[in-house]
Amino acid sequence: MTAVTAGTAAEATMETTAEGFEAAFDAAVAADERIEPRDWMPEAYRASLVRQIAQHAHSEIIGMQPEANWISRAPSLRRKAILMAKVQDEAGHGLYLYSAAETLGTGREELLDKLHTGRQKYSSIFNYPTLTWADVGAIGWLVDGAAITNQVPLCRCSYGPYARAMVRICKEESFHQRQGYELLLALSNGTPAQHEMAQDAVNRWWWPSLMMFGPPDDESAHSAQSMAWKIKRHSNDELRQRFVDICVPQAEALGLALPDPDLRWNEERGRHDFGAIDWAEFREVLKGNGPCNEQRITQRRRAHEEGAWVRDAAAAYATKRRAGSVPAEDGVRMMEATA
């Protein structure tokens, strides 16, 4: 009997403690305090963040592909340099975000494996092809624009490491977005063929960009909980509306039309009304049936598989150094040996 009593007491204490942790967590979120890696957090909060941050990281990595597709064909050296720098930044953003995810107790290897096996997703937008040079501008203006609209509120996300990563990423994304806009402006004001190229790209990227905000609020599985936890600050539809309202005057300034006959100013709402999104297409792309899903994941997997021997070599080399069989380099630059 004694043992049972003791056990019950211990269980009761644990329960009280867990309740205490949960109350402290809820209070911290309510007070807009940041949750940090060593703080207690509900398992579902942790899982939800891992899912979102991993998907965000994967999007940066897969998102390199449609733009890298034009590096070797960029039409001027200045544009080529801008594009290379942008794709490099995206790899860097992926690295920040994998690091943020790792503070939640997962690892980059594990996350990449989930990406490669389709168990974790990336943004649907990167399953569309870049068919002309103008697509590079449309991605900068619309895709990065939508990403920024989504991500600026994440700078106030309740999870500290994610929020801090977003501050850095948003600064660079804003820069990319302006460059994309400027690229499109140059085309729009260029020759008739260039103008047509720009319009065609906007026609093809507009709707997929609106889909980046996710399903409508009444169909969004994770939204309510994410908002309660202050991971998300605004609903999908609210952010989408905000994006449309930002883009309309920008499109006018560019001299390019947005491909939506139902798009018009609504005096009463003080916002733009816009046409219906093709959610059937969105679901198909999410299911893996978009124009480039297969190609994107195959290229990513191939880069990883073909790079395995390189990673193995680096690991073997590091092991030899640790074992002390060869003198450690200790960060001594090779240049000192060859200078």
Next chain:
Amino acid sequence: MNDAPVTAPPRAAALALGDDALVLSHRLGEWAGHAPVLEEEVALANIALDLLGQARILLSLVGDEDELAYLREERAFRNLQLVEQPNGDFAQTIARQLYFSTYQLFLYRQLAAGDSAFTGLAAKAVKEVAYHQDHAAHWTLRLGDGTAESHERMARACGALWRYTGEMFEPVEGLEVDWRALEDSWRESVAGVLERATLTLPDGPRSGAWRAGAGRQGLHTEPFGPMLAEMQHLHRSHPGASW
């Protein structure tokens, strides 16, 4: 490059150095999205950007950078055959980087120490190039002294590109360089890195695909034509357009 050269830089020399940087930058840009590890996506793009920056300065010394990059044909390019070689596997890319960045390092050190139209540019570039050489040397060590497979691949890559190393030391008109000293420093440095990487300096001929110095005379290898076709096609499709 704030300090403008007093005399116009020798065209042949600026084109030779500019084309080397332009073409190698292009090849490295082809790695984007294909690198073995994310850190190398960043590193290879970083090196490509440095080289593109050097190319833009050098080409601008003799004309319009875009006209020179996009409207010259294969026979008018003056780059080394080494830098136009396809990326191959990561070992081949690293071997190409080791050979070329070591060459650029000692070449720019000499130019930075001299007094010519290239002094200012070389002084700036030598810092970037030292980083490139460091990156290549460290990967040569990891691959050479990593696993049996990586050792084998690195040895093969160093051997395959060896024939293109002779042309680096053919004098270029307008470059005041001690070519003999450059070659000696280069050989000593590369041999030292390879030795530490448990590899040996290849000993085959170094005459290039035609003869030593062919690239500098516009005689290139076959992979270069398709590379240029890809690089130039959009620019050439819209004559007179600005981007």
